[in-house]
Amino acid sequence: MIKTGSIFREWLPGWAIKAGLIFCILPAMLLLGLYNSNSTYTASYLGIEPEDMQFTMSLTYGTLIATMLIEQRFARFFAARNYLIGINLLTIVVLFASAFVKNMTMFVVLRMIDGFIMALPGGVMIQLLFTRFPSKFGRVIVYSFFYCVLLCSPAIINFLVGFTLDQWDWRYMIYGAIGVQIIGLAIIILLFNNKRLERKLPLYQVDFAGYIILVALLVAGTYVLVYGEKRYWLNAWDIRLGITIFIIFSGLFITRQKTSKRPLFNLDILKSANLRSGLLLFIILYIGRATLNVCHATMVQVWHWEQLYLAKIQWINAAGSATGVIIAATLLIRKFPVKYIFAASFGIMAIYLYWFRFLFKLEVGIGEIALPYYLQGLSVGLIFTPLIMFILAQAPSHLAIFGSRAGASTRFWATSLGFCLIHNAQVFLQRSHYISLSRNITATNPLAEERLSTLTATFISKGYSSGAAGQLAYKQLDASIRTQSFLLGNMEIFTWLAIVFIIFMILILLNKHLQQTYNLFRNRVFGY
Template sequence: MGQSKQTFRSWVPEWLIRLTILLVLFPTVMLFALSTANVSAATGFYGAEPSDIQFSMLVYYAALVAFTPLEKRFFSRIATKEYFLICLVLQVMVTYCCYHTREVSVLFICRFLQGILNCGVTSICLTLLFSRLKSEHARETGYAIFYGMVLCSGSLTSLVTAPLVDDYEYNALYKMIIYTFIPGAVLLLLLMNRVHLVRKTPLYQLDWTSFVIYAPMLILMGYVMIYGQQYYWLQDSRIVWSIAGIIFLAAVFVVRQLYSKRPFINMEVFKSRGFLFGITLLAGLYLIRGSFNVTTSFFSTVLGMDPIHTYELLGYNLVGILIGAVVAARLVIKKRPLQFIWLVGFFLLLVFHSSMYFLFTSEADQSIFILPLIIQGSGAGMLLTPIVLFIISSVPENISISASTAGVFIRFTFFGMSSALINYGSLYFTKIHAMRLSDGISKTDNGLAERLHTYQSALQSRGLMADQAAKLAPGLLDKAIQKQAFLKYAMDYYELISILILVLMLLIVMTPYINRTIINVKSKQPAAATL
């Protein structure tokens, strides 16, 4: 109770404290995916390309990753209540700017600032969350709750915002997020005492130089991964110079870390065999997790589901994530072998991708996707928390912060790489399959004539004149070809992802030493990154 009286007012019940923490954490996690909650609506509102909207999310992520090492210094210097108020006020101001602007360039700047400010709020919430869980395995439980919310963030944000996008302009989402901040923020400020949650340290010798090197490098990486396909990669000077900038900044950053007394990332972590294995699994998981976007595109592109019904269906995926996160937490607490946990998790993801391979059809009832979506969520939920715990536990305690910071970098990199692969695959494979399907069609083909007649009759039944229906029928045929090309691409991509899963499972089986790593995070805190 001592900690309770120090941090919160003595009359506050425990359930209200925990509810308040979750109320603050919920909009904080939602901020990440807010700019891509509905890409079509966002592109229409800003007059931008879909790639611009994707890039705005990576700009947010880059700021969050780059500022994480610096944020801990501010958190340990300023009283928690005042620090939270500063972060909250600035976050609301920046979000209000997002609400008012229609300029993509201004949106990029605002999203970068949101990423920086989100570090502070997340760090406070995590520390408070760990302090409220009094059991022996409080941190394992806290990690499971936090990373469960991380996995749910994208689908949950889209589900919550879909009705708003349907009825209002896209910028209303930013006003909504401001209102969402208010209940938890007001409660937290009223209930907390003025305390320092961590040991107070002087705010001196901040390594702003590393931040200035690191942040542009991450932004350039995001730029290349998002716009590379659009600009034909090395055929465009912008991509070439961006890659050159990444290499130069990366070299300078690494050299600086090697000779710095307080490095952003202690390079000693890369000497740990367990750490390298852990980030390999984390990288693979983010590539696999990114492929889920193909399924959501399938729902909208092929099955023609509107955003509201799409994300209502994805609610079953959220159920699966919760199940997987709870099961993973229990297995970790019971000290079950990590090999077993990971193999089960990846096997569930393999089942999902294999089943979707056969479910990618032009017509389907949405009920048949419920079980695969639950399975996918369960697999992802079972993997993320144990992998993160393994990464942090695989290095000495004095460099565990560097391990978590490096892990956030890996998540950023492979999150962006997954988007790049999907962008490339959708254009490359779809184009190939569309050409093959078109080559197989001949105007003398009786089947073709019959299909065109079917389209023409359908259009006439809706009131069009015969000549108009005849002109529009080829367009419907072309749309059908594009749908089939997308289905072929989706099957190809999921086949490749299934192979990747099998490779990762084989690596896990061939690496028995991972079971000798003891999960110990009692004094280690994760980097304050949300996805």
């Protein structure tokens, strides 16, 4: 049990402690999306491909997940004040180094260090926030705030990044993040004294070997999911090597956890069928959430919306997420049946998917996409806090911490899996539609001939020779076919996913055990 009465300076009022804790937890949450917020710019700055940016982001997230399994030991070894000061100083050093790195290898190393650092303060800060909201609804309030910020962070970061790049250079974005860390450092020094949270535990008991094995299998698995399609899967030696490493190290990790006296992850937590159901819902949710990247790609590639304009539009989605989190918190406090919250979220996601299916066309205005774009955020915000609390409900009290770790690990794999499935589906469908449409570009097709003649005449009128005009006409027609193939593929993806979400919504409504499980958790935590 955390003893918080003595770790804060006694002369500080309660509201100041709450505000300080909230401010100090925000940077770590926002930094997770700092580099991925403008992946195209960052990729061009480093001279890498967009897939490389996704890989580095996944590495950061994977290292963060692995570090979550050991961060409690670090928090118990150091006094809270020194622990948090050290984290802030390390973050400042890594951010400063990131501002001057142009080498991909060094960038990857720094991103993994980022993931390690960002995982360290989370557990301590959330537990401290729980103690500042002692009511029976304190956990709902803290979780709702935490996930509201997490879901809205892409919009916040994108807006700040867009403004920074419009006014200054990319490095000023890093300098701004360093400034926020310095302010957080000052607040930590002001809030905390040198007393400890709990009894000191030695670090030699930490299973560092298990941690290294876990990081290795996360890296290998992420590499396969991100680069598999581009490298033609098993035809590439590095993909075969990645799969081999993943299988071997997964076996080693499972064996080690089953035989260790102090496992990083207690596999007994997965014996609960309801917990596995909750994790499955997270995977489906994140696959649906990955479609947002398809929307953003369409906005940039087809509708040609500028980065700053796109950053402003993302506030619509963020508003939906915030609304969903607030509604979910209100419903939980009012004891609303949790399975209906899940069903409503999946139903809203299905509406967004099917609605957006009809928006994949060459010209679209903001008024047409605003409501379905808002509904996507509403769906995710509505389910996040209830689903986390549902997963925690499955764990016995002595395994509760492993319930949260299972949820976080599932979100990591679901993020990578969602990217892999959507990306591969896009490539396959776009290629299929391109081949199908290209077959119609023949000399016997009057519409194709008319289009080519019109384009050729347009280029000739601009001063090109007939030969050059013909080549340019073919290139422009080919670009048009590729765009149409891209849009048709997106339409298929959104249609099938809408059907999947409707099916899961029905299954949720027919399930009789979801509400019973949540009632058990509600009685344990809220006492009613």
